[in-house]
Amino acid sequence: MSTIDSTNSTTVKASEEVRAIHRRMLRRQRLNRSLTYLLAFFIVLWILVPIWFIASMALTTPEYVRAYPKGVLPLIPFSFATMRFFLNSQGIVPGIINSVIVASITLVLSTIIAAPAGYAVSRYIFRGRDAYRLSILAVRAFPIVVLAIPIAVAFINLGIYDNVYSLALMHTALTLPTTVLVIGSVFASIPYELEEAGMVFGCTHVQAFRHIVFPLVLPGIAAAAIFTFVMSWNEVFAAIILTVQNRTLPAQVLNTLDQSSEPYQFAGAFFMMVPAMIFIFVIRRYLFNMWGQITK
């Protein structure tokens, strides 16, 4: 009996100490969490305030855009007048059409090339695999500023300068590194054992791919494709160097930016921003996945 009592009392004492430690840890955890939230709050503010300001300026009348000091949205009248003015400006509608053409071609080409490449990089160990992965990134290691002039000269010599289709080729080359890596990580997240199980259960390798791997990677590949579209939509430097008459939207906007009025600038910024924001919002789950964080 006495032994049991003594062990009991020590347990009680120990548990009190443990509880104290536990309380301290909880307090520290709460402090950490509130600091994290505070930091997150300021980061979000830092990003959202300019976006809100641009949106406010784009969605009001041109008079309010020119006014000083400027207001933000619920305080100033809501109107599509600024956007209408921007869309009616010279070169904007053709620029939008060009941008959509270039981004669509880039999306299709990039995905067609990157899907098999991503599968190979993530599934097979082949001679030169590491060199291949490095060379994919090497395209981005050279700044586009360095590449642009030789490429422009080459395009002129080939007779494909100032053409949306050749610009789409350039954008495909620029987006491929990211697309291959994203699609590769999507394939890598599907265990190879699933394919093997399919083969044991009566599939050929191709059938196992079609019935098991393909349905599983489809959403990820779609996300990568959308991401490619956004990258092409936003790309401005190659677009400016490689086109003169057939400008894409960002090239057109940037080209006329310093001679244009404030309403034009704000509306242009807003118009460029919105598709990217919508797409990123749709595919953010896969972007987190890409950085190795599991979100469901």
Added chain:
Amino acid sequence: MAEIRMENVTKRFGDFVAVDDVTLTVEDQEFVVLLGPSGCGKTTLLRAVAGLGMADEGRISIGGKDVTYLPPRERNISMVFQSYAIFPHMKVYDNIAFGLKDEQG
């Protein structure tokens, strides 16, 4: 069920001999456990029997039929993998029915 016969099965990965000259007969209806430390070749031997990694030397027959060089789908076997291998995009029914469908059309 069927008799599984392994004769002098050897599997190498480069210079490393993962399965070294294994001869084993598993009788029809017999229950056999392979026991050993990790890295001793249990999985490699099973994969050779399943056809997922072909043996470099030796012969494997299932039910009197030589399957040494047959692809896994023609061996009419089943295998439970070390980590789970259920198909997450399919319903329970489809997972169970997967191996039973006549033709993976």
